[in-house]
Amino acid sequence: xxxxxxxxQVWLGAxxxxxxxxxxxxxxxxxxxxxxxxxxDILVSLGRGIVQIVLVGFxxxxxxxxxxxxxxxVILGMIAIASVMTxxxxxxxxxxxxxxxxxxxxxxxxxxxxxxxxxxxxxxLTSIIPIGSMMVYGAMNTNALMIERxxxxxxxxxxQIEAGLALGASPEQVIRPYTRRAVSAALTPNINGLxxxxxxxxxxxxxxxxxxxxNPAYAGFYQFVVSGSIFxxxxxxxxxxxxxxxxxxxxxxxxxxxRAGEGx
Amino acid sequence: xxxxxEHVTGQPEEPFLSVEGLTYQVDGQTILSGVSFEVWAGExxxxxxxxxxxxxxxxxxxxxxxxxxxxTIRISGQDYRDISPRLLRRRLxxxxxxxxxxxxxxxxxxxxxxxxxxxTLSDDMIRTLLSGVDLAGLEDREVSKLSGGExxxxxxxxxxxxxxxxxxxxxxxxxxxxxxxxxxxxxxxSVINTQNVTxxxxxxxxxxxxxxxxxxxxxxxxxxxxxxxxxxxxDAE
Ligand SMILES: Nc1ncnc2c1ncn2[C@@H]1O[C@H](COP(=O)(O)OP(=O)(O)OP(=O)(O)O)[C@@H](O)[C@H]1O
Ligand SMILES: [Mg+2]
Numbered sequence: 001x002x003x004x005x006x007x008x009q010v011w012l013g014a015x016x017x018x019x020x021x022x023x024x025x026x027x028x029x030x031x032x033x034x035x036x037x038x039x040x041d042i043l044v045s046l047g048r049g050i051v052q053i054v055l056v057g058f059x060x061x062x063x064x065x066x067x068x069x070x071x072x073x074v075i076l077g078m079i080a081i082a083s084v085m086t087x088x089x090x091x092x093x094x095x096x097x098x099x100x101x102x103x104x105x106x107x108x109x110x111x112x113x114x115x116x117x118x119x120x121x122x123x124x125l126t127s128i129i130p131i132g133s134m135m136v137y138g139a140m141n142t143n144a145l146m147i148e149r150x151x152x153x154x155x156x157x158x159x160q161i162e163a164g165l166a167l168g169a170s171p172e173q174v175i176r177p178y179t180r181r182a183v184s185a186a187l188t189p190n191i192n193g194l195x196x197x198x199x200x201x202x203x204x205x206x207x208x209x210x211x212x213x214x215n216p217a218y219a220g221f222y223q224f225v226v227s228g229s230i231f232x233x234x235x236x237x238x239x240x241x242x243x244x245x246x247x248x249x250x251x252x253x254x255x256x257x258x259r260a261g262e263g264x
Numbered sequence: 265x266x267x268x269x270e271h272v273t274g275q276p277e278e279p280f281l282s283v284e285g286l287t288y289q290v291d292g293q294t295i296l297s298g299v300s301f302e303v304w305a306g307e308x309x310x311x312x313x314x315x316x317x318x319x320x321x322x323x324x325x326x327x328x329x330x331x332x333x334x335x336t337i338r339i340s341g342q343d344y345r346d347i348s349p350r351l352l353r354r355r356l357x358x359x360x361x362x363x364x365x366x367x368x369x370x371x372x373x374x375x376x377x378x379x380x381x382x383x384t385l386s387d388d389m390i391r392t393l394l395s396g397v398d399l400a401g402l403e404d405r406e407v408s409k410l411s412g413g414e415x416x417x418x419x420x421x422x423x424x425x426x427x428x429x430x431x432x433x434x435x436x437x438x439x440x441x442x443x444x445x446x447x448x449x450x451x452x453x454s455v456i457n458t459q460n461v462t463x464x465x466x467x468x469x470x471x472x473x474x475x476x477x478x479x480x481x482x483x484x485x486x487x488x489x490x491x492x493x494x495x496x497x498x499d500a501e
Contacts, residue, residue: 159364163419166327168354168426169380254349255329 017050064125071128075112078133079104082140090147092258099147099244104139107237111135111229120225131205131226135233138190142234143241146186150242153178154249154258161256171250179242186238190231197227278341280305280430280462281326281356285335288321288486295321296486298335303430308456308463310477312470312498317483319466320361323434326464327358350381357428361435363412363419370394370410370418371403377426385425396458397421397451413444417451424455430462431455437472449475470498 002019006012024046032039063070083100090096112132115121121131154161157178164174197203198220202210206223210216249258279302288296296318303309311319324330326337328349337344344352354377365373371390378385390403397417402410410418416436423431436452437445453476456463465476473480473494480497482490490497 159360159362160366162329163360163364164366164376164380165349166329166353166358166360167377167380167422168350169376170350173380251331253328253331253345255331 103237103241107233138230139237146238150182282338310473313483357423358432363415365407
């Protein structure tokens with residue numbers, strides 16, 4: 001209906017977003033009447049959400065007109081921001097910023113370059129940047145989950161870890177059950193996501209391709225490329241991060257530094 | 265134990281353990297302050313004092329689970345920082361207050377220490393160790409099915425599997441009820457008697473001191489305030 005009256009695509013988008021905003025504001029009004037105490041949270045989130053995503057849209061229009069090489073600084077920038085966001089979520093882990101940076105950079109960097117080189121990801125900014133952002137985002141979430149789980153496993157098994165050390169075992173050996181658990185717990189949502197691909201939920205990449213009129217069968221394959229690559233990126237990221245992380249919780253003299261309620 | 269000691273203690277004129285000015289501070293708080301004493305091979309020493317005076321801290325420092333702020337420890341004359349932490353911890357075997365057994369069977373737990381430095385504990389050794397702590401026949405029992413007293417004896421046997429030159433026992437019976445406590449005490453006594461192993465025992469139980477030790481180190485607020493025979497230290501108090 002709207003598209004019959006508005007021809008410019010950007011203005012069309014603005015009108016569509018405006019209607020969505022009205023719907024959301026109706027929800028705010030209802031929650032306010034119900035005294036759910038969410039009014040401020042929702043308003044701030046709606047405001048931030050629309051400003052951020054529209055800015056990114058305009059930014060992408062500019063970026064897409066640039067040379068292909070601009071993908072490198074853009075992706076690196078995303079990795080840096082993702083690392084900073086990771087350490088806001090995990091407390092009391094020394095060098096968490098560097099650990100995340102190295103882990104995400106290695107995972108995302110490797111998968112994006114190999115996939116782009118092979119042409120699995122089209123060598124165009126319109127593919128590399130959105131797909132790259134999904135990989136970085138997935139790696140960030142998985143890594144934050146892994147670090148948090150690792151910390152809680154260690155702080156709740158201090159007795160057994162120190163018992164192992166006291167028996168002359170190496171830090172790597174005594175920490176192994178907990179590194180394993182942290183990694184598998186972090187990857188589980190990802191694995192479940194792969195299993196439920198297409199059931200009820202048509203994920204972002206496929207939905208976008210179908211919306212823009214591409215062959216749905218191709219879109220299905222391509223969604224697997226995206227989801228599979230996110231999984232591989234996240235796995236490489238956590239496997240590298242855990243090796244770095246493990247070193248942080250022991251001193252040179254192989255003493256456990258991370259205890260319950262304490263920072264290191 | 266059947267096998268011979270791996271490590272030879274130094275010349276007889278030298279104390280086995282020499283603690284020199286050991287100080288431990290955390291967050292600006294002094295927990296141990298200038299603690300010095302010597303322990304000779306074969307001695308049984310109790311570290312005695314009320315709760316919170318730094319007894320566990322001292323034992324943890326001896327096992328190098330924590331790093332002292334200053335001071336050092338010599339083992340047969342050698343600065344303990346010149347010994348790898350793993351070897352040091354095998355030589356000074358520690359038994360903590362709670363068993364902290366690893367999931368699995370009793371035998372799995374006994375194999376852990378030797379396995380950590382690339383040795384396999386034979387089934388014969390496992391049987392010998394278990395009968396030494398009055399748990400003959402329990403090798404295949406899951407540790408989750410042990411009573412508190414049994415678990416603590418597995419804990420002791422697990423440390424003994426490393427053939428330590430000295431045992432560091434941190435309140436080994438304080439988590440147990442009265443009956444189990446006496447049983448475990450008996451076991452400890454028989455182990456240190458048959459193996460003639462040097463023993464440093466932390467306790468705040470006066471009666472336990474008399475039953476298990478012959479010499480007492482009295483701690484007060486992180487300081488060593490007395491060091492002598494039971495008669496000298498405890499009766500003078
Ligand atoms: N890592 C630490 N950080 C802060 N304080 C600590 C730390 N470790 C020990 N302490 C403090 O040092 C003091 C001595 O503790 P320690 O556990 O050595 O006492 P203890 O004599 O073994 O007591 P208990 O008989 O209750 O076991 C206590 O006040 C304790 O709170
Ligand atoms: Mg204690």
